[in-house]
Amino acid sequence: CDLELSVSLSQWKAEGKVAVWLRVPISLSRCAAAASTHGFTFHHAAHDQAVLALWLGDGESRLPGFATHQIGVAGAVVDESNGKVLVVQDRNKTKNAWKFPGGLSDPGENIGATAVREVLEETGVRSEFRSLLSIRQQHNHPGAFGMSDMYIICRLRPLTYDINFCTQECLRCEWLGLAELAKTDNTTPITSRVAKLLLHGLEQGFDKIDLTMEELPAVYSGMFYQLYHRQLPPTPKS
Amino acid sequence: CDLELSVSLSQWKAEGKVAVWLRVPISLSRCAAAASTHGFTFHHAAHDQAVLALWLGDGESRLPGFATHQIGVAGAVVDESNGKVLVVQDRNKTKNAWKFPGGLSDPGENIGATAVREVLEETGVRSEFRSLLSIRQQHNHPGAFGMSDMYIICRLRPLTYDINFCTQECLRCEWLGLAELAKTDNTTPITSRVAKLLLHGLEQGFDKIDLTMEELPAVYSGMFYQLYHRQLPPTPKS
Structure with missing residues (x-):
């Protein structure tokens, strides 16, 4: 694949192209090595394909980067009838601190769906x-x-209350009073902060602490996206 | 690299290892092709290195995935003295809708820093x-x-007010009244929604719409992280 690439690159430069993308199946990875001698680098790779890129334009590359963040989501399941929240202690952490159950979002999974799934698992x-x-x-x-x-x-709001926790992931799992979770040292700083928020919400109304979610249609794809922000007061109908 | 890999894999399986990771420099990509014949796939790749993985354990792979999200940040710069906000019209979009200036976060860049940088650029x-x-x-x-x-x-709060917009990216750039932005059809649904939020904040106080940010030290790294949530009422000192 080397000779052809040399010829094509000269032509693309002459035509004023600013960037070249190469999709390389893993089985043809020797082509990635050949392309690298022309300055191509990995943009990203997944499963059985790598995507390489070469910037031909002036100055620094203005190519958009690949995904930079993983999304972890935890669920604070609050039982409003008794002010308790569902907490776990991880099996594989040095300090056995109470925290909310959670984990990484799967590709394409909504934030709320991750929380509900991880709490159940x-x-x-x-x-x-x-x-x-x-x-x-x-x-x-x-x-x-x-x-x-x-x-x-x-x-999250509980739909069931019986605990049947995953012994591979968790050492302990309990419904713990929010007031106790807000006070204990046996937790993480973020869990403690959110316990205080939830206690405030339990006393004054969750509208004091929530970002609510709304689904809106995306113009170009017809799919839906999720928008989170603080609730606006209802507008008077005219 | 093929024969050695075969021998090693047999040994690792016998030892009960559940996964194998391979780091392959782009110049040695032929090794990625060889590894793929043993079931390795790309986990991720960037710059001049690919990372391959093979799950050896029981059932489906439980290896954590790679980053799934890019982060785009826009800045709504509000001039509280006259209720105007800084908006742009993108050069390369079909519909010339008013929106807040913004763009993708660079790797390792904080949310607020992206907003400030993109607004300036x-x-x-x-x-x-x-x-x-x-x-x-x-x-x-x-x-x-x-x-x-x-x-x-x-x-965002403006520190300067004179507009000198990037003609490569923007067609127009103006300080526009929030009331007008909240009413016009010539904008995106999200911009319109946030304009209504900002108008509410301008009238009732921004504490009605804000998620405030706090920096906290990360226990294991000594670095800082940013935590965003609704403000708690001040606790009475005892």
């Missing part, structure tokens, strides 16, 4: 999405392969 | 981060290479 409790409570951004995240992490905590 | 206006207003999640996003997009709008 870890604790056996079924729940439904209510709102988004907090967002943490962290770079060079351990376990993110040098990339960044967005950690989102959602408020 | 597109409009020439200097500003500072105040709060996070809205989050949109969209999958199969055009221009995200089949991945997902998180689009975040921040509230």
Whole structure:
């Protein structure tokens, strides 16, 4: 694939093209090595295909980068009847701190769906999405392969209450009083903060702490997207 | 690299290893092709290196995936003295709709820093981060290479007011009244929604619409992370 690439590159440069993309199946990876001698680098790769790019334009590359963030989502399942919230202690962490069950979003999975799925997998409790409570951004995240992490905590409403937790992932799982979770040192700073938020919401109304979600149609794809923001007061109808 | 890999794989399986990772420099990509005949696939790749993985354990792979989201950030720069906000019309879009200036986060860049940088690059206006207003999640996003997009709008405070916009990116750039932006059809649904939020904030106080940001130290790395949530009322000191 080397000779042909040389000829094509000269032609593309002459035509004023600013960038070249190459899709290389993993079985033909020797072509990626050949392309690299012409300056191509990996843009991204997944499954059985790599995508290489070469910037031909003036100055620094203005090619858009690939995905930079993994999305982790935890679910704070609040039982409003007794002010308790579902918490777990991870099996594989050094300090046994209480936290909300959660995990990484699968590709294409909505934030709320991740929270509901992870809560079910870890604790056996079924729940439904209510709102988004907090967002943490962290770079060079351990376990993110040098990339960044967005950690989102959602408020969920329980549909079932019996705990049947995953012993592979969790050491303990309990319904714990929010007041106790807000006070204990045996938790993470973010969990403690969100416990205080939830306690405030339980006392003053969850509209004081929620970001609510709305689905809107995307113009170009016909698919739906999810928009989260603080609720606007109802507008008077005229 | 093929024969050695065969021998090693047999040994690793016998030892009960559940997964194997391979780092392959682009110049040695023929090894990626060889590894693929043993079932390895691309986990990710960037610059001059690909990372391949093979699941050896029981059942489906439980290997964590790679980053799934790009982060786009826009800045709503609000001049509180006259209720105007900085808006642009993109040069390369079919419909010339008013929107807030913004763009993709660079790797390792904080949300607020992206907003401030993109506003400066597109409009020439200097500003500072105040709060996070809205989050949109969209999958199969055009221009995200089949991945997902998180689009975040921040509230910024202007430090300078003179517009000197980038004619490569923008067709027009203006300080537009929030009431007008909230009413016009010549904008996107999200921009319109956030204009209504900002108008509400301008009238009732931005504490009615903001998610505020706090920096907290990460336990394991000593670095800082950014946490965004609705403000808690001040706790009485005891």
